[in-house]
Amino acid sequence: MERKFFIVANPYSGQGRAQYALMRLKKKLDQEGYYYAVFLTPQSEILDEFIEENLFTDSTDVVAIGGDGTINACINAIKDKDMVLSFIPVGTGNDFVKTIDIGTDLDEHIDTLIYGKEKLVDVGICNNRRFINGLGVGFDGQIIYEDQNSTSMFNGYWRYLMRVLKILGSYKSKNYIFNMDGQKLEMNLLTMAIHNGTTFGGSFKLNPNSKNDDGLLDVCIIGRMSPVRRYLQLYKANFGSHGSLPEVNFFQTKELKIEANDQLRAHLDGEYFGHPPFEISILEKAQKVRVKI
Numbered sequence: 001m002e003r004k005f006f007i008v009a010n011p012y013s014g015q016g017r018a019q020y021a022l023m024r025l026k027k028k029l030d031q032e033g034y035y036y037a038v039f040l041t042p043q044s045e046i047l048d049e050f051i052e053e054n055l056f057t058d059s060t061d062v063v064a065i066g067g068d069g070t071i072n073a074c075i076n077a078i079k080d081k082d083m084v085l086s087f088i089p090v091g092t093g094n095d096f097v098k099t100i101d102i103g104t105d106l107d108e109h110i111d112t113l114i115y116g117k118e119k120l121v122d123v124g125i126c127n128n129r130r131f132i133n134g135l136g137v138g139f140d141g142q143i144i145y146e147d148q149n150s151t152s153m154f155n156g157y158w159r160y161l162m163r164v165l166k167i168l169g170s171y172k173s174k175n176y177i178f179n180m181d182g183q184k185l186e187m188n189l190l191t192m193a194i195h196n197g198t199t200f201g202g203s204f205k206l207n208p209n210s211k212n213d214d215g216l217l218d219v220c221i222i223g224r225m226s227p228v229r230r231y232l233q234l235y236k237a238n239f240g241s242h243g244s245l246p247e248v249n250f251f252q253t254k255e256l257k258i259e260a261n262d263q264l265r266a267h268l269d270g271e272y273f274g275h276p277p278f279e280i281s282i283l284e285k286a287q288k289v290r291v292k293i
Ligand SMILES: Nc1ncnc2c1ncn2[C@@H]1O[C@H](COP(=O)(O)OP(=O)(O)OP(=O)(O)O)[C@@H](O)[C@H]1O
Pocket: 010, 011, 012, 013, 014, 041, 042, 043, 044, 045, 047, 065, 066, 067, 068, 069, 070, 071, 090, 091, 092, 093, 094, 095, 269, 270, 271
């Protein structure tokens, strides 16, 4: 079958890097004689609906140029279609692509999306919305909520890190009632990170052992901790060594239900996602992606 590329580019992502990547990709596809169409995303909370409306149904490949939010919109837009997703990561966190091999620079990313091989990865689903990297409920969601409701003198990763440092000490742990694999639990936690990928926020390896094709969600829960201790131990999350702390526990599950609590804020693949109730599960090997040969 003749390959046709549908390119979804977030012009806002990566402070101009998306435009440059798009230019280079178009040049390469022209040289190789491939057919392609380009969709530049608008600022919208229903990005996937815009992508779905504009998507050419005979596309074989969808390329996401942007960050995890753009990838999330793409996987939701193509959820019922047999299309292979590729990536040119120019976002802030680019957390999902840390779990697959697509090369390390723009040339390699472009080569991978043209000449790479297909791989099937799991996709998480929360209240009917798909996620590919993860969902964070509690502190992780609060950072995203506060970030979208305020301005900052910083950009990109530094903006995120400054926000973490600002609210890390003052954030109050919250009550979670949840049901995992048939067992009902109630706990007071700082955060619950439910991942298909390993990392969130660009560098925090919250679920360092997570695999994107094992049919399981990896869950990291962090219990109550004094503000001083939070600042002292934060660096461990960067190395994924926070599992040594007594307040940290890991689980793996196929299904998780979190009961309603409007004090808990959540993000889904780095975009604000409201508050529980949440019904979360995993769709095993539900999305084709293209990786390096
Ligand atoms: N044309 C645009 N102008 C402003 N914002 C946009 C535009 N297109 C998309 N967006 C917004 O960009 C966000 C998605 O950004 P994206 O995930 O691509 O990059 P990022 O947030 O920098 O990276 P990451 O999610 O990996 O940290 C969405 O909230 C979306 O609404």
